[in-house]
Amino acid sequence: MRLVLKRQDDLLKKVEEISGENVFACYQCGKCSAGCPMSTEMDLLPNQVIRLLQLGANEQLLDCRTIWLCASCFTCTARCPKGVSLTRLMEGVRLVLLRTTKEDQVSPKEMEKEFLPQVALISALRKFTT
Ligand code: SF4
Ligand code: SF4
Numbered sequence: 001m002r003l004v005l006k007r008q009d010d011l012l013k014k015v016e017e018i019s020g021e022n023v024f025a026c027y028q029c030g031k032c033s034a035g036c037p038m039s040t041e042m043d044l045l046p047n048q049v050i051r052l053l054q055l056g057a058n059e060q061l062l063d064c065r066t067i068w069l070c071a072s073c074f075t076c077t078a079r080c081p082k083g084v085s086l087t088r089l090m091e092g093v094r095l096v097l098l099r100t101t102k103e104d105q106v107s108p109k110e111m112e113k114e115f116l117p118q119v120a121l122i123s124a125l126r127k128f129t130t
Contacts, residue, residue, distance in 0.1 A: 011058045015092035023089065025082045026050045032076030032086050042066040046076050046086050053089065067093045072126045 016023060026047070033045040044052070044066040052061040061067075067090050076086040 011061070011093075011096060012053055012056060014096045015053060015089060017092075018095050019085065019088035019092035021085055021089050021092075023050060023053045023084075026054070026080075026084050027082060029081060031079045031081065032084075035075045035079045037073060037075065038069050038071055041069050046070070046090075049093070050084070050086060050089060053093075061093065062097060066090075067097070 012023060015021075028047055028051060030045075030047050032050075033039055033047045036042075036046050039045055042065065044061075044064045046066070049061065049064070049066055052058075070087070070090040072087050072091065074085075074087050077084075077088070080086065
């Protein structure tokens with residue numbers, strides 16, 4: 001999947017704006033991943049998602065399944081010793097993906113079909129009800 005992101009740091013900037021989180025506060029202790037109930041199904045562990053954001057490894061991050069499998073349970077947020085909300089960062093990455101224009105200019109309806117699995121809807125619902 002190819003996305004139009006103008007500079008290497010565009011994704012980081014947008015995700016920080018949407019989530020209100022400081023990606024660089026994370027010091028990679030791994031407590032978030034150790035408590036994540038979905039980690040066995042993920043192709044990247046939650047702490048690896050934040051590491052890729054720090055490194056600006058956009059392509060790898062945007063192609064991963066993890067961001068769509070995150071159930072927004074807030075376990076990682078509660079466990080983080082640095083007060084980083086990975087839950088919000090995951091949602092930020094999902095939103096950037098959904099909002100960014102693809103090079104082949106697919107319609108929003110097609111994009112929705114391709115990129116909006118049920119878990120994203122459930123995550124949004126949880127966010128507004130917890
Ligand atoms: S628990 Fe917090 S500081 Fe530790 S790796 Fe996860 S996000 Fe980073
Ligand atoms: S919010 Fe997502 S990443 Fe965090 S523990 Fe829950 S499922 Fe895992």
